Amino acid sequence: PIFLQKAHILASGSEDPKEKTNVSLYFGIVTCGAGILGVLLGSEVARRYRKINARGDPIVCGIAVLLALPFLFSVLLLSKDHLILTWIFIFIAETLLCSNWALISDMLMYIVIPTRRSTASSMLIFVMHxxxxxxxxxxxxxxxxxxxxxxDDNLTQWVSLRNALMLTPFIAALGGAAFLFAAMFIVQDRRRAEETIE
Structure with a gap:
């Protein structure tokens, strides 16, 4: 929220502490809404796509992350001058990025045998955090x-945060590519896990 708070200060010219609080509140509301919608949307799209393509889960995850990239870049570039558009783009980007949460857990559960699932789940959570x-x-x-x-001025702080946050879309692109790469192996991995269980 600090990046958005600086953008709001630059756009409005006001450094009112209430405005900082409002930006944090709006960010929290947008994030919660996008998280709920993203999980529901990602799960439903993957469920439907899985009927025609067994590799559906990682493909949906990868495409969603890659679709979020232009919105991430737009947020970073437009936030100082177009606040409403920025909030819309944040919501879209977060919805797309959150669409893989349930799918990641689902994939983990079906490619790992039951006796190792708790360890695999713990390791996933540890590495993600x-x-x-x-x-x-x-x-x-x-x-x-x-x-x-x-x-120490607001413009320099906003620019420096923007430049630092430019790393985010590139890391997200690597994540999207990793999901698509995983799609090549997900069917075989699932089959191996099922054979081991039998």
Whole structure:
């Protein structure tokens, strides 16, 4: 939300603390709504697509992540000048990115044998948090501080955060490509797990 708070300050010219609180509130509402819609939408699209393509789950995940990329870039580039459009793009990007949550768990459960599922699930959660919300704020902060070079004005802070956050779409693109790569092996992996169970 700090990036959006700086964008709001630059767009409105106001540094009212209530506005900062409102930006955080709006971000939370948009994120919750996008998360719920994304999970429902991703699950339903994958369920339907799986009927015609057994590789449907990772393909839906990969395409959703790749479709989110232009919206992620747009948020970073337009946030200072087009706040309403930015909120719309955030909602779309988060919906697309959240559409894979249920599918990832589902794929994990059907490619891992039952006696190893709890370990696999724990490892997945650990790695996702380690590479995601645990380390990324620090990494983005360090990159932003590098670009900011000690400057304290709102425009420089917004630009430095924007430049640091530009890493996000590229990492997301790698994730989308990884899902599509996984689609090549998902059917065989599922078959092996089922054969092991039998």
């Amino acid at each position: 380690l590479l995601g919300d645990a380390s990324s704020p620090y990494i983005i902060g360090e990159i932003s501080d590098f670009f900011r070079d000690g400057a």
